[in-house]
Amino acid sequence: DAGITQSPRYKITETGRQVTLMCHQTWSHSYMFWYRQDLGHGLRLIYYSAAADITDKGEVPDGYVVSRSKTENFPLTLESATRSQTSVYFCASRGPTDTQYFGPGTRLTVL
């Protein structure tokens, strides 16, 4: 089915390890986004991408790296995971009517 998929859905890792969260969309939307969702903060934008090879920082980019070599993929990497990065991560893409469509989320726990 068309849409946004994220993998893994659940991940437990240890402090200092590198972790990559995958996001794939089948609509060929130009814009893609990564958010983290934390209690009391709602969703905060980490990074976004306007097109392949074009990325920009959001509100909370520190400790994260993104890439976008293909339109349909937008992986998020935690270079050296910290406990404060324990969160639920949502990927989204923006459709032609300025509406954002969200993936199912990845629940990440950093021990």
Place this chain on the structure above:
Amino acid sequence: AQSVSQHNHHVILSEAASLELGCNYSYGGTVNLFWYVQYPGQHLQLLLKYFSGDPLVKGIKGFEAEFIKSKFSFNLRKPSVQWSDTAEYFCAVNGASQGQNFVFGPGTRLSVLP
């Protein structure tokens, strides 16, 4: 910096009660406004959106929202809630100067008692 506030952290209602969730934003220019819903364990889904025109917009599942420009508000309403409306509700704003960035409110958790 733009911000979005939602009046209530947690709302508890009985079935058939009326619902109004408040949302205020701080931005002086043209905005697009959204309400998203997140059912337990699921991703965010669009409930409704306002871009221009009639300030009263209707969304899915009987929800509606009213944009009041003078009050910088975009409150969500439903005349009669159901148990299945139990979820978290997020207001979001996309201003012209933000480009593609959305700013989300902190969310309001709605619990509907059967």
